[in-house]
Amino acid sequence: MRLIKLIVSLSITIFLIYALNNRFVIQGSPVPPLGKFLDPFHGFWQNAESDSLPYAERIDINGLQDAVQVYYDDHGIPHIFAQNDHDLYMAQGYVVAQHRLWQMDFQTYAAAGRISELIGEVGLNFDRLQRRKGMVYGAEKSAKAMESNSSLKAHVEAYTQGVNEYISSLSYKDLPLEYKLLNYSPEPWSLLKSALLLQYMTDNLTGWDRDVQNTQAYWKLGEETFYKLFPQWPAGIDPVAQSPAQWPFEAFKKERPDSIAIAQTMIKKVHPMPDPDNGSNNWAVAAWKTKNGASILANDMHLGLNAPSLWFMVQLHSPTTNVMGFALAGNIGVVAGFNENIAWGFTDVSRDERDWYAISFTDATQSAYVYDGQEREIQKHYETIKIRDGHPYMDTVLYTHYGPIVYDHNFLSENGRDYLALKWIGHHPSRVQEALLGLNRATRYDDYVEALTKWDAPSQHVAFASTRGEVAIRVQGLFPLRFKDQGLYVMDGTDPAFEWGDFVPTTHYPYQYNPGRGFISSANQHSVDGDYPYNMGWLNMEHYRNRRINNVLNAYDSGSVTPSDMMALQNDAYGIRPAEALPIFIDSLGTGKHANVIKSLQEWDYIYSVGSKAPTYFEAWWRQFEDLLWDELKSDSLSLSYPSDYQTIALLKNGFPAEFYDHQGTPGKETLQDILAMSLDSAVAVIKAWEQEKAMEATWGNYKNTSVVHLARIPALGVYNIQVDGQSKTVNSTKPNHGPSQRIVVEMTSPPQAWAILPGGQSGNPGNPLYNNMISLWRDGEYLKLNFMLDADPQQDHPLVQTFNPGK
Numbered sequence: 001m002r003l004i005k006l007i008v009s010l011s012i013t014i015f016l017i018y019a020l021n022n023r024f025v026i027q028g029s030p031v032p033p034l035g036k037f038l039d040p041f042h043g044f045w046q047n048a049e050s051d052s053l054p055y056a057e058r059i060d061i062n063g064l065q066d067a068v069q070v071y072y073d074d075h076g077i078p079h080i081f082a083q084n085d086h087d088l089y090m091a092q093g094y095v096v097a098q099h100r101l102w103q104m105d106f107q108t109y110a111a112a113g114r115i116s117e118l119i120g121e122v123g124l125n126f127d128r129l130q131r132r133k134g135m136v137y138g139a140e141k142s143a144k145a146m147e148s149n150s151s152l153k154a155h156v157e158a159y160t161q162g163v164n165e166y167i168s169s170l171s172y173k174d175l176p177l178e179y180k181l182l183n184y185s186p187e188p189w190s191l192l193k194s195a196l197l198l199q200y201m202t203d204n205l206t207g208w209d210r211d212v213q214n215t216q217a218y219w220k221l222g223e224e225t226f227y228k229l230f231p232q233w234p235a236g237i238d239p240v241a242q243s244p245a246q247w248p249f250e251a252f253k254k255e256r257p258d259s260i261a262i263a264q265t266m267i268k269k270v271h272p273m274p275d276p277d278n279g280s281n282n283w284a285v286a287a288w289k290t291k292n293g294a295s296i297l298a299n300d301m302h303l304g305l306n307a308p309s310l311w312f313m314v315q316l317h318s319p320t321t322n323v324m325g326f327a328l329a330g331n332i333g334v335v336a337g338f339n340e341n342i343a344w345g346f347t348d349v350s351r352d353e354r355d356w357y358a359i360s361f362t363d364a365t366q367s368a369y370v371y372d373g374q375e376r377e378i379q380k381h382y383e384t385i386k387i388r389d390g391h392p393y394m395d396t397v398l399y400t401h402y403g404p405i406v407y408d409h410n411f412l413s414e415n416g417r418d419y420l421a422l423k424w425i426g427h428h429p430s431r432v433q434e435a436l437l438g439l440n441r442a443t444r445y446d447d448y449v450e451a452l453t454k455w456d457a458p459s460q461h462v463a464f465a466s467t468r469g470e471v472a473i474r475v476q477g478l479f480p481l482r483f484k485d486q487g488l489y490v491m492d493g494t495d496p497a498f499e500w501g502d503f504v505p506t507t508h509y510p511y512q513y514n515p516g517r518g519f520i521s522s523a524n525q526h527s528v529d530g531d532y533p534y535n536m537g538w539l540n541m542e543h544y545r546n547r548r549i550n551n552v553l554n555a556y557d558s559g560s561v562t563p564s565d566m567m568a569l570q571n572d573a574y575g576i577r578p579a580e581a582l583p584i585f586i587d588s589l590g591t592g593k594h595a596n597v598i599k600s601l602q603e604w605d606y607i608y609s610v611g612s613k614a615p616t617y618f619e620a621w622w623r624q625f626e627d628l629l630w631d632e633l634k635s636d637s638l639s640l641s642y643p644s645d646y647q648t649i650a651l652l653k654n655g656f657p658a659e660f661y662d663h664q665g666t667p668g669k670e671t672l673q674d675i676l677a678m679s680l681d682s683a684v685a686v687i688k689a690w691e692q693e694k695a696m697e698a699t700w701g702n703y704k705n706t707s708v709v710h711l712a713r714i715p716a717l718g719v720y721n722i723q724v725d726g727q728s729k730t731v732n733s734t735k736p737n738h739g740p741s742q743r744i745v746v747e748m749t750s751p752p753q754a755w756a757i758l759p760g761g762q763s764g765n766p767g768n769p770l771y772n773n774m775i776s777l778w779r780d781g782e783y784l785k786l787n788f789m790l791d792a793d794p795q796q797d798h799p800l801v802q803t804f805n806p807g808k
Helices: 002-021 034-038 085-112 121-133 135-148 150-168 177-182 191-206 211-221 223-229 432-441 445-452 545-555 563-570 576-589 595-603 614-629 645-654 672-694 700-704 775-779
Strands: 024-026 029-031 058-061 068-072 078-081 279-285 296-304 311-318 321-328 336-339 342-348 354-358 368-371 374-377 379-385 393-399 405-407 420-424 460-466 471-476 511-513 519-522 706-710 719-722 738-740 743-747 753-757 800-806
Touching (some): 058 085, 085 150, 085 177, 085 800, 121 135, 191 321, 211 354, 223 645, 296 342, 321 432, 336 743, 460 519, 576 595, 614 700
Antiparallel strands (some): 321 336, 336 342, 354 420, 379 393, 706 719
16 A cells, blocks of 8 residues: 555656656647746746836857846837947847847748747648748748848847847746747847848738639639739829929830730639738828928838837937837847838738749659750758647658749649749849838938938838938839730740749839928828839728828818827727718618618718727628629639729729629629628628627727737737737738737927837736836827937936847
């Protein structure tokens, strides 16, 4: 009996020792080594910080040349003052890592297709896709471009050293919480990791297309119907820049072949892509139109709402630079912001920056493919994907001269017949980091123009305002010569006629400078009208936010616009789409059921307010209406897309193809009235079921459920059901897990004044008060007044001043 007790006791002890010192998985969820994790002196308790700025006041850092001062305000925004550029960027690397190390590290794992190393087999398909898209392939080219510029290389290496100095100072107790939860340690930072972060952003903003869907819709619908439903130039567009009477250049041309063979693909499901609503708003108002006689710039970039926040607010000051704004955690300088002379901000151009080519192999060995009647050798890249708690996965990616073959018999091509190679601007060596530093230091319009000559991808509308009262916007980013509709479909990879041409000269890019209306603006709409002589390859263009912004700005009188007006416009929740669609719906529906719903919609002011139920009724009705209307474009064997909302409403106004009113699931032949009645019935049923399931009223705020989600999808570290006005197609473009990732308004007085906000906070530590302290301000349309310091001022009241000294 004693022996049995001894064996049981020993077994329990061995189990506890194992459990406390090893990671294991319960029902698919990883559990960290509990001994280390729960240790009150070293585990997660050390990440609970009552002090929002728990950093040492004096730190010796190896590699610094002189002392650096870092002044913090109450919201954790650092103002870094250095005596030379090397120290400035080294200190920036140290400070950003101090706040956001896990975030910047994790995002490079995601960019490189290494998530499986951290979370196991559940991340395998994501990693395979990242490898097959050539994410590291493109980042390595950009890293080499950085290294070819000796000055830029020195700055990035200084930043890298700053990050690594911080990493080397950490023990287990100092690690960010996520390292403890996922049970791994940070890798040394590198120049390639900085390039991977830029690649991550390029993929976010250019990694979306409809080539496969367009190809399959073309063959299903026929040419005439396809172009009616999916026009490149819909009527009534409001572009960023109107064409002048004569463009001041002679355009280059790429000849269209006499006959075009559009590939016939049978792709059932396209690969996962970034959110199609990734975009932004920006505008700038000329000095003569503002109340204080100073130009005003506004910018809010619409991306995933994640914790930690994507952006990090910072001021950087050295003898060559004094800039403040939003930095990307892991890259030097400021991405969007202002200095003593200019301000700038971005929106995505939303044009097609990647093409697909159908590849024909010469034989079953797949060692060569056909191009221009000749054989070309395939380059094989062998990818080893490490999997936590599993065996490594070996994937072979075939490379053509276009780029990697993403779809093949092993991945996504379910019929084993379609082999599609990707040609993407993200595989071109990028000089974006160089362009950003040029903007950081620009003092006038010509400097802004010069800096942007180095901007290649992603293509952006770059807004500008200066202390001289100027405003401007340029459409910036490399785009190749293409003939009309080239890249709209999957192209024949054997035919050199489908190759990209040379890149269009930057001097031929559209722009506006001090336009007569007194402002510039962009919101992901068409950059130019149809008179522009180049094929821009439009993709997923926006048609609502831009018109609302222009309508509001046009209505202001000379000498009237204030920064507060611009903040209000950034938070505007008026919906042009329901204003244009609902009258058609209600007039065509006639009398019938759901009188209370119709009454609510008739009384609606088209503002997407969180407490209103009318936006919920409209959005549910619209979604059901689309599904019934475009049921011909549903297929179990093909990937197809619906026409845009804008084009759908235009067709309803101006003559809809009657055959689409007929619902395929009924024996009868429906009319528009029938489709509207059926879809309203479905919408009301959907909302009722939602209310029963959620046990709450389907007000717009509840139904939309805007949330800030943790990067690693750890539920306890997110913020959910944020009651923020707006919808994806309003100026305040909010939806679940997506919206303005920052907001800034800059008045170009001397010195400039600025107001900004994040949907989160400065800290990356969930246990820090500054982790999500700005969410309520962001939700309510409030801003922080930024303290733009012209000189180091130790007399100001700062909650923390850090001094970095050269290490011994």
